[in-house]
Amino acid sequence: MTQDAGRRDDRRDRDEAGRARSSRPRDGLGRPLPYGAAGVARQPEGVVRTPGETVAEAQRLLGRGMPFHAHEVFEDAWKSGPEEERALWRGLAQLAVGLTHGARGNAKGGALLLRRGASVIEQWSAGPDGFRTHGLDLVGLARWAYRLAERLEADPAPVDAAAHAPRLTGSG
Numbered sequence: 001m002t003q004d005a006g007r008r009d010d011r012r013d014r015d016e017a018g019r020a021r022s023s024r025p026r027d028g029l030g031r032p033l034p035y036g037a038a039g040v041a042r043q044p045e046g047v048v049r050t051p052g053e054t055v056a057e058a059q060r061l062l063g064r065g066m067p068f069h070a071h072e073v074f075e076d077a078w079k080s081g082p083e084e085e086r087a088l089w090r091g092l093a094q095l096a097v098g099l100t101h102g103a104r105g106n107a108k109g110g111a112l113l114l115r116r117g118a119s120v121i122e123q124w125s126a127g128p129d130g131f132r133t134h135g136l137d138l139v140g141l142a143r144w145a146y147r148l149a150e151r152l153e154a155d156p157a158p159v160d161a162a163a164h165a166p167r168l169t170g171s172g
Contacts, residue, residue, distance in 0.1 A: 049077065058074055102164070122138070137169055140166075
């Protein structure tokens, strides 16, 4: 690393813990905006929620067309929840990121993540009887993800995130 590169790193935005973290405002899909632009409030990180609270908050964000923020809610659950449930929350986060990419116009990346997340939650839903689903419609969500992936592959135009958001606990 050059001396100049080290100076650039020192000027990076930092959070309270000293980690590099951009303070640039973001839009509803998590894309950085120019400094000084009006952005959308960021989802707080590291929030520990019950599974029900996680699902409710993610659904609220999805309904508002903010799948990037919903992904952060699922990521908190995957990082703070029981080890045996991490695959479920990670799969749901992948679905939210897939929708984010589809809304940003990255059809190829969106379809890939939607299929990957759908596969994870299909495996979860095939678990033993009594496996915790927290009221999630996993079969419907997988169906939704595969349909949206097919749509993105057929027509790479960006999708409206709110209009294409899934119902987490209803039919996908």
